Amino acid sequence: MNLASRGIRPNKPKHTIGVYSIITTMAHTTKEKDKLLVRVRRIRGQVDAIERALESEEECTSVLQLMAACRGALNGLMAEVMEGHVRFHVLSPENRKNSPQARAAEELIEVVRAYLK
Amino acid sequence: MSHLSREKLDLVSRTKKVIGQLESVLRVLNDDAGCADVLQRLAAARGGINSLMAELMEDHIRNHMPRNNKSSEEAAEDLIDIVRTYLK
Numbered sequence: 720m721n722l723a724s725r726g727i728r729p730n731k732p733k734h735t736i737g738v739y740s741i742i743t744t745m746a747h748t749t750k751e752k753d754k755l756l757v758r759v760r761r762i763r764g765q766v767d768a769i770e771r772a773l774e775s776e777e778e779c780t781s782v783l784q785l786m787a788a789c790r791g792a793l794n795g796l797m798a799e800v801m802e803g804h805v806r807f808h809v810l811s812p813e814n815r816k817n818s819p820q821a822r823a824a825e826e827l828i829e830v831v832r833a834y835l836k
Numbered sequence: 837m838s839h840l841s842r843e844k845l846d847l848v849s850r851t852k853k854v855i856g857q858l859e860s861v862l863r864v865l866n867d868d869a870g871c872a873d874v875l876q877r878l879a880a881a882r883g884g885i886n887s888l889m890a891e892l893m894e895d896h897i898r899n900h901m902p903r904n905n906k907s908s909e910e911a912a913e914d915l916i917d918i919v920r921t922y923l924k
Contacts, residue, residue, distance in 0.1 A: 804872075
């Protein structure tokens with residue numbers, strides 16, 4: 720995994736023992752892995768329901784409704800992962816509190832949320 | 837609904853594709869891949885569900901939009917309902 724090649728600045732390790740660095744932060748998608756896995760599985764369940772509804776030839780309005788729900792859930796999840804990305808990769812640990820960068824990041828997060836609603 | 841049975845195969849295969857895309861999200865999450873990877877795959881799944889929805893709407897408009905038996909006002913109301921459902 721090479722984050723730098725994707726333009727992502729990984730958090731610098733803060734502590735070292737001899738020549739070895741201790742990485743104190745990890746990707747937010749790793750930290751919140753279990754929670755994210757549950758959400759993605761739930762969305763997959765929603766898509767399974769769409770497939771079943773199509774197979775059993777249900778009313779297309781109810782299929783559309785299932786799709787709209789699924790789309791909403793996917794958008795919410797994406798907004799959250801993007802929020803984590805801004806908080807953990809764009810902001811460096813030292814400017815996470817009350818700095819102009821932190822405020823700008825919060826504004827960006829609001830925009831992403833509004834856009835992906 | 838008739839159009840569902842006719843275009844069913846295509847819609848089902850698109851749905852299966854979205855399921856595959858979500859499974860790839862699960863895979864990269866499990867492998868602790870970077871969040872850029874996760875986001876890219878989520879965006880793909882989102883695109884998949886959007887185009888699935890657009891297609892169903894298109895079928896719905898083509899097949900269920902009233903033609904001769906309803907006034908244009910009622911037809912417009914029907915279309916507005918469809919768009920509202922889609923954009924909720």
